[in-house]
Amino acid sequence: MKRICVFCGSSVGANPRYVKAAQELGYLMAKKNIGLVYGGASVGIMGEVASAVLKEGGNVIGVIPSFMVEKELAHPGLSELKIVNSMHERKALMAELSDGFIALPGGFGTFEEFFEVLTWGQLSIHTKPCGLLNICNYYDKLIEFIDHSVKEKFVKPECRVLVLTDSEPEKLLEQFENYQAPELKLLDLSKT
DSSP, X not given: OOEXXXXXXXXXXSOHHHHHHXXXXXXXXXXXXXXXXXXXXSSHHHHHHHHHHHHTTOOEEEEEEHHHHHTTOBOTTOSEEEEESSHHHHHHHHHHHOSOEEEOSOOHHHHHHHHHHHHHHHTTSOOOOEEEEOXXXXXXXXXXXXXXXXXXXXSOHHHHTTEEEESSHHHHHHHHHTOOXXXXXXXXXXXX
């Protein structure tokens, strides 16, 4: 695995463990020679994971829309900063540059980014792993809801395996290293 895209909050959150886990993930990625692709900002746990990778000599590519650069949110020390025109361009380029996707705790933007790449996996647009780093049980209710969606027959059971989860960065990275994408049949919408 060459690069992993990390989606996460522009806030540090309420629990100091979120920052520690972001730093730990960054350290492990650099140690395993896995580059980071992320949203390019210096703030929140976004900035923490990037700084941790850089501190360990790893490679970090930030992708940020120009309006965020103008607000001086861009991380100043990245290996490479790609400035794009829109959030849509940002997400598309981040996905193109990455071999997998991890969501740390975050808000609406993190959820949206993660579910978009997860949907692309469901549609076989890519075969890259998608994982939730469930720090301090942050994603427990979301994972329960995903399982509820399977039970209610809105998510197919064979697609449920697309969401990798762990509470420990090292264990989630091991799942990524061993990931084999399931063979999914495209949905026949005429039978719904």
